[in-house]
Amino acid sequence: MTKILFIGGTGLISNACTRYAAQNGLDLTVLNRGESGRYPMPSGVQVLHGDVHDRKALTSLLHGQNFDVVVDWIGFEPADVEQNLQLFNGRVGQFVFISSASVYQKPPRHYLVGEDTPLENPYNNYSRNKIACENALWDAMINHGFPVTIVRPSSTYGQGQVPVLLNSWQAPYTIVDRIRKGKPIIIPGDGTSLWVPTWNEDFAAGFMPLLGDERAIGQAYHITSDEVLAWDQVYDQLADAAGVSLNGVHIAADFIVEILPDEKGSLHGDRSHSMVFDNRKIKQIVPGFACSVSWAEGMRRCVAWFDAENSRRQVDEGHNSRIEAVLARYTRA
Secondary structure (H helix, E strand, C coil), rough: CCCEEEECCCCCHHHHHHHHHHHHCCCCEEEEECCCCCCCCCCCCEEECCCCCCCCHHHCCCCCCCEEEEECCCCHHHHHHHHHHHHCCCCCEEEEEECCHHHEEECCCEEEEECCCCECCCHHHHHHHHHHHHHHHHHHHHHCCCCCCEEECCHHHECCCCCCCCCCCCCCHEEEEEHCCCCCCEEEECCEEEEEEHHHHHHHHHHEEEEEECCHHHHHCCCCCCCCCHHHHHHHHHHHHHHCCCEEEEECCCHHHCCCHHHHHHHHHCCCCEEEECCCCHHHHHCCCCCCCCCCHHHHHHHHHHHHHHHHCCCCCCHHHHHHHHHHHHHHC
């Protein structure tokens, strides 16, 4: 049986893959700090507790252990890659790095994004760091034979998360609360840009079969839904799931960034642009892969999850204040 190690494994995407492994009887070990957070660890998964940023402690913790597959869910900077190269070189059959589809060229110069689309994002530091990580791993493969696979998720979500523009990441119910109260909802641009949200369990169904497959070594893949929505549709279907009509306001991304400069990476560096992904490559290696959860269904599940417990319906008033500042300036303009 393939022996798998997840570095991380309790996040939005990784936990769906952890559940997949548990449900399918895979030999999975998860390395984390022992904090389950919003997504608890399923039974049947082995856990190692350790700080991934403490190299000495990590070396001791992993001493004498080899893995067929290591998946790094929480590598964000080249220093993280360098540590993993030192820890796992010669001790792993396949090293899978979770990058991001935000690394692709911005603004895009072709309507359809493939894995060979240039990696170039001048607006988003997170994306540039992911590109640097990828480059370091490709260099290690070319020069030292390190067995790399790169995976680039895009806007993957699940219960407890609503990945729309200008929402609170820490309190995702905030956008649902605003919609239900009839408050204005900012839709950057004119609402016609195209976007592709992907349910996390659908991502897991495409991702997990890559692990231990030698054909995936030396390759990069994105794994997304084939459902393409305009942002107006994204927000309208969210409002439908919330049971009310949308009070949407279109505001240019440039105007928003002038007031909220920290949103530049998310807007100019990612979601303001139409992004449609060509999934033929992942389907060649995972035959029959197809996403089964539409955005409308995913939002119904998310809203139902929030509504099931009062404690889940947290509202980020600080975020609301930021949104109201943009709306006030827009009204004056």
